[in-house]
Amino acid sequence: xxxxxxEVRTTLMGLAFASPWLIGFVLFVAYPIVASLYxxxxxFTGLDVTGFVGFGNYVHxxxxxxxxxxxxYNTLYxxxxxxxxxxxxxxxxxxxxxxxxREISFYRTCVYIPNIVPAFASSxxxxxxxxxxxxxxxxxxxxxxxxxxxxVSDPRWSKLSIVLMAQxxxxxxxxxxxxxxxxxxxxxxxxxxxxxxxxxTKLRYITLPMISPVILFxxxxxxxxxxxxxxxxxxxxxxxxxxxxxxxxxxxxRNAFNYGxxxxxxxxxxxxxxxxxxxxxxxxxxxxxFVYYQGEER
Amino acid sequence: xxxxxxxxxxxxxLAVFVVVAFAVVATAKEKVTFWTSHSGKVDREALxxxxxxxxxxxxxxxxxxxxVPGSETDVAKLMTAVAAGTGPDVxxxxxxxxxxxxxxxxxxxxxxxxxRAGWKPQDDFLEFAIEESTWAGKIYSLxxxxxxxxxxxxxxxxxxxxxxxxxxxxxxxELDQVAAKLTKRITDRRFERFxxxxxxxxxxxxxxxxxxxxxxxxxxxxxxxxxxxAIVESFAWQQKVADEYSIAAIQGFASAFGSEAQDPFxxxxxxxxxxxxxxxxxxxxxxxxxxxxxxxxPVKAGVGSTTWAGGWAxxxxxxxxxxxxxxxxxxxASGPVGQEIYTRDTSHLPTLKVLVDRxxxxxxxxxDIFLQMLPFARSRPALPVGALLWDELTSARDYVINGDKAxxxxxxxxxxxxxxxxxxxx
Numbered sequence: 001x002x003x004x005x006x007e008v009r010t011t012l013m014g015l016a017f018a019s020p021w022l023i024g025f026v027l028f029v030a031y032p033i034v035a036s037l038y039x040x041x042x043x044f045t046g047l048d049v050t051g052f053v054g055f056g057n058y059v060h061x062x063x064x065x066x067x068x069x070x071x072x073y074n075t076l077y078x079x080x081x082x083x084x085x086x087x088x089x090x091x092x093x094x095x096x097x098x099x100x101x102r103e104i105s106f107y108r109t110c111v112y113i114p115n116i117v118p119a120f121a122s123s124x125x126x127x128x129x130x131x132x133x134x135x136x137x138x139x140x141x142x143x144x145x146x147x148x149x150x151x152v153s154d155p156r157w158s159k160l161s162i163v164l165m166a167q168x169x170x171x172x173x174x175x176x177x178x179x180x181x182x183x184x185x186x187x188x189x190x191x192x193x194x195x196x197x198x199x200x201t202k203l204r205y206i207t208l209p210m211i212s213p214v215i216l217f218x219x220x221x222x223x224x225x226x227x228x229x230x231x232x233x234x235x236x237x238x239x240x241x242x243x244x245x246x247x248x249x250x251x252x253x254r255n256a257f258n259y260g261x262x263x264x265x266x267x268x269x270x271x272x273x274x275x276x277x278x279x280x281x282x283x284x285x286x287x288x289x290f291v292y293y294q295g296e297e298r
Numbered sequence: 299x300x301x302x303x304x305x306x307x308x309x310x311x312l313a314v315f316v317v318v319a320f321a322v323v324a325t326a327k328e329k330v331t332f333w334t335s336h337s338g339k340v341d342r343e344a345l346x347x348x349x350x351x352x353x354x355x356x357x358x359x360x361x362x363x364x365x366v367p368g369s370e371t372d373v374a375k376l377m378t379a380v381a382a383g384t385g386p387d388v389x390x391x392x393x394x395x396x397x398x399x400x401x402x403x404x405x406x407x408x409x410x411x412x413x414r415a416g417w418k419p420q421d422d423f424l425e426f427a428i429e430e431s432t433w434a435g436k437i438y439s440l441x442x443x444x445x446x447x448x449x450x451x452x453x454x455x456x457x458x459x460x461x462x463x464x465x466x467x468x469x470x471x472e473l474d475q476v477a478a479k480l481t482k483r484i485t486d487r488r489f490e491r492f493x494x495x496x497x498x499x500x501x502x503x504x505x506x507x508x509x510x511x512x513x514x515x516x517x518x519x520x521x522x523x524x525x526x527x528a529i530v531e532s533f534a535w536q537q538k539v540a541d542e543y544s545i546a547a548i549q550g551f552a553s554a555f556g557s558e559a560q561d562p563f564x565x566x567x568x569x570x571x572x573x574x575x576x577x578x579x580x581x582x583x584x585x586x587x588x589x590x591x592x593x594x595x596p597v598k599a600g601v602g603s604t605t606w607a608g609g610w611a612x613x614x615x616x617x618x619x620x621x622x623x624x625x626x627x628x629x630x631a632s633g634p635v636g637q638e639i640y641t642r643d644t645s646h647l648p649t650l651k652v653l654v655d656r657x658x659x660x661x662x663x664x665x666d667i668f669l670q671m672l673p674f675a676r677s678r679p680a681l682p683v684g685a686l687l688w689d690e691l692t693s694a695r696d697y698v699i700n701g702d703k704a705x706x707x708x709x710x711x712x713x714x715x716x717x718x719x720x721x722x723x724x
Binding site for chain 1: 377
């Protein structure tokens with residue numbers, strides 16, 4: 001089909017207006033992504049490519065690198081706890097914030113406030129809260145007769161501490177859930193009330209199905225976030241003690257910038273991407289049974 | 299005004315601007331950019347003073363100091379800037395990483411500049427320092443400051459435990475006995491005071507490895523020897539401490555430690571610690587009443603006195619806009635004028651032979667002991683895998699004290715991993 005002069009002109013104009021974004025995208029996103037794929041097959045210090053190694057980086061990573069396995073394990077451990085826990089905490093918060101109360105907007109603000117604090121700063125705050133001797137957490141535990149653990153200084157507790165700490169930011173997701181909760185048609189609850197349904201039944205058979213698309217969205221975003229967990233370990237523990245919080249991306253960063261192995265780090269990044277991609281596809285494929293879109297026939 | 303007249307006016311303005319700009323450039327000094335990750339007030343001000351002294355001392359260059367993010371081994375800012383062609387003319391690197399950055403292609407070989415100047419840096423700098431700045435026979439950085447490590451001990455605690463405060467332990471055996479006497483328990487898992495927690499402060503793998511008589515690298519064979527029997531023994535010794543008092547209990551006790559007035563040595567939570575000479579300043583400021591002594595690090599019987607020295611160095615990154623200016627500034631800052639200012643203002647130790655006996659540069663008497671250690675001080679092997687080796691040794695030490703790996707296995711693993719990386723560079 002031939003386009004008229006006018007159509008071509010409009011298209012060009014459109015592209016021209018979008019060009020700041022287009023140029024930025026190509027230069028700063030698309031090109032680095034493609035380049036990192038190439039570098040993942042090389043020995044690259046970050047400045048010079050010193051050799052082409054084919055799949056060497058990938059093979060070494062999987063077959064020989066003990067720390068790679070450890071860091072992958074740490075990240076998966078974090079992910080398998082932080083994602084479900086984060087979902088439950090955010091949902092519960094959202095349900096609470098959906099209550100009809102006069103001062104509810106005050107609570108909503110309070111719950112959201114931690115999200116305004118940068119991860120960098122909140123990591124420092126938590127370092128103090130979790131201090132085994134002087135920290136607030138162990139002080140409270142001691143009041144009820146529990147001798148708290150070493151939290152981040154004990155390798156058996158360090159990952160769990162970071163998982164718990166991540167719940168501090170649940171307010172952001174809670175707000176998204178809250179918006180979804182308020183979109184659930186009132187009429188459904190009214191009908192259920194007439195039928196004498198309990199609160200639990202309403203939650204299980206009305207609320208959760210109605211907000212399930214938002215839950216799916218949350219799970220996928222949380223998975224991405226969990227695969228990339230970095231800041232708390234970088235600031236609070238430097239990956240220690242005994243590499244118990246050496247997360248995948250932290251080890252990747254070290255290879256790239258501390259050890260001068262940017263090629264290896266690129267390979268790690270691509271493997272992580274593939275892992276995240278497969279996980280997301282699995283979640284998307286299996287979610288059909290749990291997710292209900294309005295207007296859909298069942 | 300017509301369009302033509304407007305254009306003429308614009309052209310005139312441009313011409314004037316260009317002439318003025320050229321005049322300014324012609325009389326201005328060439329700019330030399332200097333990046334450092336030293337953000338502490340004392341260090342930063344001393345560096346700025348050195349920069350301004352250099353700017354005054356000649357007519358050609360003007361130095362601009364910029365504080366950038368980074369740490370000993372984290373040079374992400376430098377690497378990305380060099381890759382983008384926006385790096386500085388001089389960068390202050392942790393000296394033991396010189397070889398690594400050189401191999402990564404981030405540094406300029408300074409040998410041609412040195413030869414052109416007809417200079418022999420080996421004559422001026424302490425041997426261990428210039429060795430750390432050298433890789434494959436080429437000099438990539440000029441040594442700046444250094445530091446040594448010693449055993450700090452609290453005299454009052456010694457008296458209280460019935461020990462002679464003027465006879466600090468000299469051997470590992472004595473150290474064990476003294477430490478046991480100084481440790482005070484509250485309950486089985488809670489402590490009031492520890493005699494010594496070996497890995498605190500500067501009690502690194504290198505510290506104890508050398509104190510037990512170990513060697514980390516065989517230069518002639520180009521092989522890492524971190525699984526040397528003496529180093530294995532030093533790890534086993536630390537494991538014994540961890541097991542005896544329970545590592546969880548020690549970590550709980552240690553995680554309450556802070557800095558400044560909460561520093562465990564100042565607060566009296568530990569009686570002995572291996573630490574660097576910089577601790578003197580901290581004690582002066584936050585614990586002026588603490589009565590303490592400093593001794594050489596205790597060693598295994600039959601091993602000579604040992605300590606290790608670290609410190610920083612000035613390098614000219616690759617792609618520097620003004621490498622000549624960068625080299626001139628690096629030479630000035632690492633020379634007698636620069637190092638004298640830095641030593642006096644920051645109490646860091648110098649790497650210049652002429653400054654080694656200048657105890658007058660220090661306000662206190664404790665620094666003498668650290669200066670006297672310089673002749674037998676050692677530096678970490680200058681290898682392109684220095685940062686990796688450090689992290690691997692630290693992990694190995696952590697594995698051992700947490701009971702995750704046996705000392706021999708942990709150190710064998712370090713050698714296997716790092717040797718493979720090292721061999722890529724030969």
